[in-house]
Amino acid sequence: xxxxxxxxxxxxxxxxxxxxxxxxxxxxxxxxxxxxxxxxxxxxxxxxxxxxxxxxxxxxxxxxxxxxxxxxxxxxxxxxxxxxxxxxxxxxxxxxxxxxxxxxxxxxxxxxxxxxxxxxxxxxxxxxxxxxxxxxxxxxxxxxxxxxxxxxxxxxxxxxxxxxxxxxxxxxxxxxxxxxxxxxxxxxxxxxxxxxxxxxxxxxxxxxxxxxxxxxxxxxxxxxxxxxxxxxxxxxxxxxxxxxxxxxxxxxxxxxxxxxxxxxxxxxxxxxxxxxxxxxxxxxxxxxxxxxxxxxxxxxxxxxxxxxxxxxxxxxxxxxxxxxxxxxxxxxxxxxxxxxxxxxxxxxxxxx
Ligand code: PEP
Ligand code: MN
Numbered sequence: 602x603x604x605x606x607x608x609x610x611x612x613x614x615x616x617x618x619x620x621x622x623x624x625x626x627x628x629x630x631x632x633x634x635x636x637x638x639x640x641x642x643x644x645x646x647x648x649x650x651x652x653x654x655x656x657x658x659x660x661x662x663x664x665x666x667x668x669x670x671x672x673x674x675x676x677x678x679x680x681x682x683x684x685x686x687x688x689x690x691x692x693x694x695x696x697x698x699x700x701x702x703x704x705x706x707x708x709x710x711x712x713x714x715x716x717x718x719x720x721x722x723x724x725x726x727x728x729x730x731x732x733x734x735x736x737x738x739x740x741x742x743x744x745x746x747x748x749x750x751x752x753x754x755x756x757x758x759x760x761x762x763x764x765x766x767x768x769x770x771x772x773x774x775x776x777x778x779x780x781x782x783x784x785x786x787x788x789x790x791x792x793x794x795x796x797x798x799x800x801x802x803x804x805x806x807x808x809x810x811x812x813x814x815x816x817x818x819x820x821x822x823x824x825x826x827x828x829x830x831x832x833x834x835x836x837x838x839x840x841x842x843x844x845x846x847x848x849x850x851x852x853x854x855x856x857x858x859x860x861x862x863x864x865x866x867x868x869x870x871x872x873x874x875x876x877x878x879x880x881x882x883x884x885x886x887x888x889x890x891x892x893x894x895x896x897x898x899x900x901x902x903x904x905x906x907x908x909x910x911x912x913x914x915x916x917x918x919x920x921x922x923x924x925x926x927x928x929x930x931x932x933x934x935x936x937x938x939x940x941x942x943x944x945x946x947x948x949x950x951x952x953x
Contacts, residue, residue, distance in 0.1 A: 602639055602640070602641055602642070602664070602665045602666075602667060602672055602673070602678065602679055603618065603629075603639065603640040603641075603642065603655060603661060603664050604637075604639050604661070604662045604663050604664070604665060604679045605637070605638070605639070605640075605660055605661055605662060606659075606660055606661065606662045607660065608636060608637040608638065609637070609638045610638065610660060614658075614660050615631075617658070618640065618655065618658065618661075621651060621654050621655060622642060622651065622655075624651070625644075625645075625648050625650075625651040626644050626645070627642045627643065627644040627645070627646065627648075627651070628642075628643040628644060629641070629642065629643070630642075630643055630834060630835070630836065631836055632673060632679075632680065632833065632834075632836055632838060633805075633806075633836060633837065633838070634679070634680045634682070634683040634838055635682070635683050635684050635686075636682045636683070637679065637682070639678075639679035639680065641672065641673065641834060646664075646666065647666070652664055665678075665679070670823060670827060671823070671826050671827055671829075671830045671870075672830070673830055673833045673834060673838065674826045674827075674829050674830050674833060674869075674870045674871070674872060675869065675870065675871075676868065676869060676870055676871050678871070680833075680838050680871055681871050682871075683838050683871060685810055685838075685839045685840070685841055685872070685873050686808070686810075686839070687726065687727050687762050687782055687783060687810055688727070688762035688782055690726060692810075692841060692873040692875070692901055692902060693873040693901030693902065695726075695936065695939075696896060696900075696901070696902055696903075696932075696935055696936045696939035697726050697727075697873070697875060697901055697902030697903075698724065698725045698726055698727075698902055698903055698904075698905065698928075698932050698935075699725065699726065699727040699728070699729050699764050699783070699812075699875065699902070699903070699904040699905070700720040700723070700725040700727075700728070700729060700904070700905045700906075700907040700928055701713075701716055701717065701720055701725075701728040701729035701730050701764075701906070701907055702716055702729070702730050702731065702906065702907070702908050702914060702916075702918055702922065703731050703734075703879070703906045703908075703914070703915075703916040703917035703918045703921070703922060704730075704731040704734055704742070704744070704748075704914065704915045704916030704917070704918060705730040705731060705732060705748035705751050705752060706748075706914065706915045707745045707747040707748045707751065709913070710751045710754075712908065712909060712910060712913060712914070713730060713751050713752075713755055714751075714754070714755055714758060715909045716907060716908055716909045716925070717730075717755035717758065717759045717761065718758070718759055719907075719909055719925035719928075720761075720907050720925060720928060721759045721760075721761055722925065722929075723907075723925045723926075723928040723929035723932055724929060724932040724933075725761070725907075725928070725932070726761075726762075726902075727761055727762045727763065727764055727782065727783060728752075728755060728756065728759065728761040728762070728763050728764065729763070729764040729765070729785075729904060729906070730748070730751070730752045730755065730763065730764075730765055731744065731748075731765060731766055731916060732744055732745070732746065732748040732749045732752060732765045732766070732772075733745075733746075733765075733766065733767070733768055733772055734766070734916055735766070735768055735787050735789045735790070742915055742916065746775065749765070749775065749776075749779065752765060752781070753779060762782035762783065763781055763782055763783070764781070764782065764783035764784075764785055764812060764904070765781055765783075765784070765785060766784075766785040766786070766787050767784055767785070767786070767796075767800070768787065768789075768790055768796075769796070770796070770799050773796075773799060773800060773803055774803070777803050777804065777807070777809065780809075781809070782808075782809065782810065783809075783810045783811070783812050783841075784800060784804065784809055784810070784811050784812070785811075785812045785814070786800065786811060786812070786813045786814060787814050788814040788815065788816055788817040788845055788880075789817075791813060791814050791815060791816035791817075791825070791828055792816050792820070792824070792828060794828075794831055797813075797828060797831035797832050798831055798832075798835060800832055800835075801831060801832040801833065801834065801835025801836065801837065802835045802836075804832075804835075804837045804839070805835050805836035805837045806836070806837070807837065808839070809837070809839065810839040810840070810841060811832055811839065811840045811841070812841050812843050812875060812904065813825075813828060813829050813832065813840055813841065813842060813843060814843045814845045814877065815842070815843060815844045815845055815847070815859065815862075816828070816847075817845070817846065817847050817848045817856060818847065818848060819847040819848065819849075819857070822862060822865060822866070822869070825842065825866075826842075826866070826869065826870055829842060829870075829872060840872055841872060841873045841874070841875045841901075842866050842870070842872050842873070842874050842875070843874075843875050843876065843877050843904065844859045844860055844862050844863065844866075844874070844876050844877070844881070845859075845876075845877035845880045845881055846858050846859055846877070846880055846881030846882070846883075847859055854881070854882050854883060854884075854887070855880060855881065855882060855883020855884070855921070856880060856881050856882075856883065857881075858878075858881040858882060858891060858894070859881065860876045860878065860881065860891065860894050860895040860898050860900060861894075861898055863876060863895065863898040863899050863900040864898060864899050864946070864949055867899055867946065867949070867950070868949060868950070873901040873902070874899075874900045874901050874902075875900065875901060875902045875903060875904055876891075876892075876895035876898075876900045876902075876903050876904075877903070877904045877905075878891030878892045878894075878895055878903060878905065879904070879905055879906040879917070879921045879922070880906075880917070880921070882921075883917075883920065883921050884920060884921060885911065885920065885921050885922060885923050885927075888905065888906075888921065888923050888927075888931075889923070889927060889930070889931050889934075892905060892931045892935050893931070893934055893935055893938055895935070896934075896935040896936075896938035896939045896942065897938055897942055898942075899942055899945070899946040899949070903931075903935065905923060905928060905931065906918060906921055906922040906923070907922055907923050907924070907925060907928045908922035908923075908924070909924065909925060911923075911924065
């Protein structure tokens with residue numbers, strides 16, 4: 602990783618740098634952090650002569666040889682000061698809440714509009730709504746592109762930024778063209794490296810963020826962080842990490858709740874952690890407890906399935922969506938807990 606002295610290189614400096622690396626068969630990937638641009642070397646970066654020449658450029662601060670398998674996601678990488686923003690608002694500056702329906706029902710758009718207004722009223726920062734759904738059964742409702750119009754209409758009516766899941770490159774093109782603010786990668790695609798790379802490529806140069814769910818298969822923490830690295834290595838570091846429970850499930854729950862990995866993720870990476878308590882516990886009555894637990898564990902926020910009339914919803918909404926009045930209480934209490942745990946998080950990060 603090449604770290605310049607100033608926040609950005611001039612086009613001329615960039616060209617000179619590129620001509621050196623090219624001589625040694627290295628491709629340079631430009632990563633545009635919020636406060637600085639850094640350059641990732643793709644290829645054999647341990648070539649003494651090349652390193653000496655780059656190190657000798659007066660506008661280069663240093664070349665970091667990161668030993669960890671993830672170079673960009675690490676807390677001590679050149680992106681340590683990067684802030685992820687949703688619609689201009691820094692994620693984690695307060696306790697960020699994304700809320701809305703699991704699934705937008707194209708036959709009942711009014712439920713979604715009412716839910717959108719209600720989550721805004723309850724204090725949410727962004728609106729979620731599933732357009733296409735990854736369903737375990739091929740016979741269940743799979744989603745409908747018509748739901749995207751409803752999502753965009755709700756965005757226009759409320760002014761809230763929106764989040765939806767993409768599962769393939771065709772959906773990705775549609776979502777990016779329509780300026781969806783947060784692109785969700787679900788647990789089933791969390792290790793679909795081709796899709797992750799394609800997402801990274803498509804959002805490069807845009808303000809779009811990605812909410813990357815953790816694979817449900819109890820993989821190692823490094824596997825989760827490396828999946829994020831796939832996206833970030835394409836140039837846009839706006840990635841949030843989302844623990845959502847793993848399998849095998851804890852008896853009586855939908856998954857095995859994993860909000861407790863928030864401090865671990867925060868210690869190892871600079872990325873904000875947004876916990877998904879809805880899919881982790883899978884039952885509306887348990888969701889408030891899991892939300893408060895996420896706040897206690899130092900998460901930067903939560904994504905909560907919410908519906909004005911859960912019993913009339915589709916997808917996961919009938920069983921796990923909370924109502925907007927419950928969401929309002931969750932937000933009030935989770936934000937208070939988030940403040941209370943702050944000194945403990947600072948202690949973890951600085952050892953002070
Ligand atoms: C969802 O958010 O509705 C969803 C399908 O999530 P996950 O990928 O975590 O199962
Ligand atoms: Mn869902």
